[in-house]
Amino acid sequence: MQDDVAVAADGARRPRALVIGAGLGGLAAAMRLGAKGYRVTVIDRLDRAGGRGSSITQDGHRFDLGPTIVTVPQLFRELWAACGRDFDADVDLRALDPFYQIRWPDGSHFTVRQSTEAMRAEVARLSPDDLPGYDKFLKDAEARYSFGFEDLGRRSMHKFIDLVKVLPKFAMLRADRSVAAHAAARVRDPRLRMALSFHPLFIGGDPFHVTSMYILVSHLEKEYGVHYAVGGVQAIADAMVRVIEDQGGTLRLDEEVDEVLVKSGRVAGLRTTQGEVMTADIVVSNADAGHTYTRLLRNHRRRRWTDAKLKRRTWSSGLFVWYFGTKGTKDMWPDLGHHTILNGPRYEGLLRDIFLNGKLSEDMSLYIHRPSVTDPGVAPAGDDTFYVLSVVPHLGFDNPVDWKAEGERYRAAMTRVLEEQVMPGFAERVGPSLVFTPEDFRDRYLSPHGAGFSIEPRILQSAYFRPHNVSEELPGLYLVGAGTHPGAGLPGVVSSAEVLGKLVPDAQPQGVA
Structure with missing residues (x-):
């Protein structure tokens, strides 16, 4: 058994916090707890920090495995400030302009920028009759950002009364309508409808079923920009680890948690797969909420998040991601920028196959990430590094895709x-x-059904209906990350740690060690 007594400068015992998972949600939680006076240990089964935002380097090419876009950078600045640090002194964040380009099979394109004037010009170029509707859409997005992100997204939603209080606002903002339906209500051109509604795909959600509250992303991008961290999101994770260690915290890699331990009806610590027992005053799980409840609490009776209930949840999409380097291509494809979205011939039909039918279609839409145009260090001189992503079904359908049989064929396509x-x-x-x-997401990240972003953010799987940041199953257990409130994406997981910081009291030294 590990001796988990941590001693403050005056000899008093400092409470111990254990964080399961070194994804950005877990690292942000550790920073928040360290700032509150807890002695923190973070445990992760991977060989480096970052979780889905970690990286792998091969022959001089750094492959950023997960998120590639940084939005709402003030969330990171506020996190660092809470720890008495300066984010911009630790991370080189570059604003991108344009943000990305969307392309369609007919050769048309839509270039997304921060300037409202530039965006209105793009809309007018594609479909001038839709300009008034686009202006309305921007106002809609701002209203939903103010309510859905700055309000609900930055406070706990674990009490039923919290839901009751916001229901009238949800109704007024038509949260029952999907993102795609809201875009269709504002513009007629099918290309613009796609450009204004695809954002839920960034967090594994079906635009035709995810609540229209998520149109807030259009305002979020316009207001705060789209950024890239030099060194990738891995650089942010590494900077977070340095803060945690400077606070006296510890990161333990290549170790997997097998179970959360219970004593006298509350959390007592955890046990690793190697059999080591670590005691703690609180435990924070950055593992997927589904894994936390079905695996880590498998021996504890659960009232709300039972195996049967989790099985009935709708899960986010799977992802097929091809990371590759190219030789001597730095000056090739000059019109292919940092971020490109390449549409296939179908939009709604393809999404129906992915999210409802669980079918691997012959056609595909692709997200192309070419970080070497902004960060030359990602590839050897003269070369490029790419990340090409296709949204595919998760593994939870009755006849899941056999990726061992289909993977190479799909990569060839x-x-x-x-x-x-x-x-x-x-x-x-x-x-x-x-x-x-998706099989790699299941095996590497312990994601139920190999889902890329945990539970899908439909209206009845959001806010109060999502696994809460403070667990109702076990006192002393907290959840952060994509599977809990407010949801997936860098802003969501960092905000989940902010909510955690408001729920957990400051550490109170207890007696003398």
Whole structure:
């Protein structure tokens, strides 16, 4: 058994907090708890911090495995400030302009920028009759940002009365309407409808079923910009680890938690898969909420988040991600920028196959990440590093995709799309290569059904209806990360730690060690 007594300068015992998972939600939680006076230990089964935001380097190419876009950077600045630190002194964050380009099979495109004037010009170029509707959409997005993000997203929603109080506002903002339906109510051009409604795909949600509250992302991007951290999100994770260690905290890698322990009806610590017992005053799980309840609390009777209830949840999409380097391509494809969204021939039909039918379609839409145009250090001189992502079904359908059989075929189909539409000649220049399928998300991140972003953010799986930041199953257990409130994405997981900081009292030294 580990001796978990931590001693303050005056000899008093400092309360111990254990954090399961070194994703950005877990690291942010550790920083918040360290600032409150807890002695924190973070445990993660991977070989480096960052969780889904970690990276793998092969032959000089750094593959950023997860999130590639940083929005609402003030959340990180506020987190650092709560720890008495300066985020911008620790992380080199670069604003991008344009943010990304959306392309359609007919050759048309839509370039997304921060300037409202530039965006209105893009709308007018594609569909001038839709300009008044676009202006209304921007106002709609701002209202939902103010309520859905700055209000609900930054406070706990674990009490039923919290839900009751906000129901009238939800009704007024038509939270029952989907993102896609709201876009369709404002603009007619199908390309604009897609451009204004696709954002839930960034967090694994179906735009035709995710609540229209998520149109707030359009305001979030316009107001605060889209950024890239030099060194990738891995650089942010590494900077977070430095803060935690400076606070006296500890990061333990290559160790997996097997169970949360209970004593006298409250959390007592945890046990690792190696059999080590670690005691604690509080435990914070940054593991997927589904994994936390079905695996880590498997021996504890649960009232709300039973196995049966979790099985009935609707889960976010799976992801097929191809990471690869290319040789001598720095000056090739000059019109292919940092972020590109390449649409296939179908929008709603493809999403229906992915989210409702669980079918791997022959057609695909792709997100192309080319960080080497902003961060040359991601690849050897003269080369490029790419990350190409396709949204695919998760593994929870009755006849899940067998990726061992389908993976190479699907990657070959992706190659053909890239060659024909945006990157002619790239295939013969491919160097180091790595593919992640939903099976890898299941095995590497312990994600139920290999889902990319935990529980899908539908209206009855959001706010009060989502696993709470303070667990009702076990006193002393807290949850952060994509599967809890407010949800997935960098702003969501960092905000979950902010909510945690408001729920957990400051550490009170107890007696003398």
